[in-house]
Amino acid sequence: MTPDDLRQIVDRLAHGPVVATAGVRHLYLWYGDPDRLEEIVPAPLLQRLDLYELARQLPRTPYAADEARRLLREQIKQELHARATSSDRQVLVVSGCNLLARYNVPLQPFYSFTSDHRVVILVVPRADAEFPPPPRLPDFVRLATTVPFDALSQAVGEKNVIRE
Numbered sequence: 566m567t568p569d570d571l572r573q574i575v576d577r578l579a580h581g582p583v584v585a586t587a588g589v590r591h592l593y594l595w596y597g598d599p600d601r602l603e604e605i606v607p608a609p610l611l612q613r614l615d616l617y618e619l620a621r622q623l624p625r626t627p628y629a630a631d632e633a634r635r636l637l638r639e640q641i642k643q644e645l646h647a648r649a650t651s652s653d654r655q656v657l658v659v660s661g662c663n664l665l666a667r668y669n670v671p672l673q674p675f676y677s678f679t680s681d682h683r684v685v686i687l688v689v690p691r692a693d694a695e696f697p698p699p700p701r702l703p704d705f706v707r708l709a710t711t712v713p714f715d716a717l718s719q720a721v722g723e724k725n726v727i728r729e
Contacts, residue, residue, distance in 0.1 A: 597728065662717060
């Protein structure tokens, strides 16, 4: 999918419901500059969700990855439930998505949130995945900068990945 394809979907959404085609829900992955994405989405439709900020609101600090996964998923579900009733049409731009990949948080709450009136766009900034590693890393350190993008692109499906 291209940024122009996404722009067409968002423009149609501004005027009414947009049915997802070919059984694909309106959950997309933006791989590029977050500011360019926000230029595509009209201000009345744009809503933001920062997963780092959401994680700060967890009821307690998790001690294990599975507890972090469960707590994050529950917090996301609660937040999306609150947003589902707040506005008729919306494009939710989600930042901090490396937390989803790091803790293997299922995308099911986002899929449940999407509809012909609501679009979710997960954001992985290209700058976060494409940078030169520091020159002096110890031999036991393996830096895999593209892991969040790889995991999320596989989860949403290649048809729903927008590369800027």
